Amino acid sequence: MSNDGKHDPSCIFCRIVAGEAPAHRVWEDEATLVFLDIFPVSPGHTLIITKGHHENLFEAPAGSLAAVGAVSKRIAEALREELAPAGMMVFQLNGADAGQTVFHYHMHLLPRWPGQELVLHTRVPGDPVALADLAAKLVARLERSAS
Ligand code: 5GP
Ligand code: ZN
Numbered sequence: 001m002s003n004d005g006k007h008d009p010s011c012i013f014c015r016i017v018a019g020e021a022p023a024h025r026v027w028e029d030e031a032t033l034v035f036l037d038i039f040p041v042s043p044g045h046t047l048i049i050t051k052g053h054h055e056n057l058f059e060a061p062a063g064s065l066a067a068v069g070a071v072s073k074r075i076a077e078a079l080r081e082e083l084a085p086a087g088m089m090v091f092q093l094n095g096a097d098a099g100q101t102v103f104h105y106h107m108h109l110l111p112r113w114p115g116q117e118l119v120l121h122t123r124v125p126g127d128p129v130a131l132a133d134l135a136a137k138l139v140a141r142l143e144r145s146a147s
Helices: 012-017 062-083 128-146
Strands: 025-028 032-036 046-050 087-091 106-112
Touching: 012 032, 012 046, 025 062, 025 128, 032 062, 032 128, 046 062, 062 087, 062 106, 062 128
Parallel strands: none
Antiparallel strands: 025 032, 032 046, 046 106, 087 106
C-alpha cells in the first residue's frame, strides 16, 4: 500500500474529499476534513479524516495525524456546546481485526449520554434532515468561534 496520500477512486472517503460523494460536512482545512457519520451511534457522531488517502495510523504521516489531533479539540468543543452530551468518546480503529471498516485514516468523535450502550458501529442510517440541520449548526458555531 502506498504512503503518498493520493486520491483512491475506490475509497468512499477519498470520494467525499473530492466532492464526488455527498457528506454532511462540518469543517475543512488544508490537511483535514470533518463530516457527520452517516450511521451515527449517537447524535453528533463525527469523523475527522486526513485529506490524503492513508489506510490507517501506521501509514499516515505524523504531520497529518497532528492536524487531525489539533482539529479534534475544536470539533469536540463545538459538539459539546451544541449537544451538551455527558461525555465524549474518541476512538480510531486500525485494521479489520480492530473493527476498521473504512480503510482511510479517520478519528471518531462520539458524544455519549448516560445509559448508552458501548458500541462502535450501527447499521441504522441517521435521519438526513437531522444530520443536515446539525451540520449547519456546527458550521455556524465553528465560524463564530474562528472569528
Ligand atoms: P471505522 O469502522 O472504519 O472506524 O469507521 C467507519 C465509519 O464510517 C463508520 O462509523 C461508518 O458508519 C462510517 N461511514 C461509512 N460509509 C460512510 C459514508 O459514506 N459517509 C459517512 N458520512 N460515513 C460513512
Ligand atoms: Zn481514501
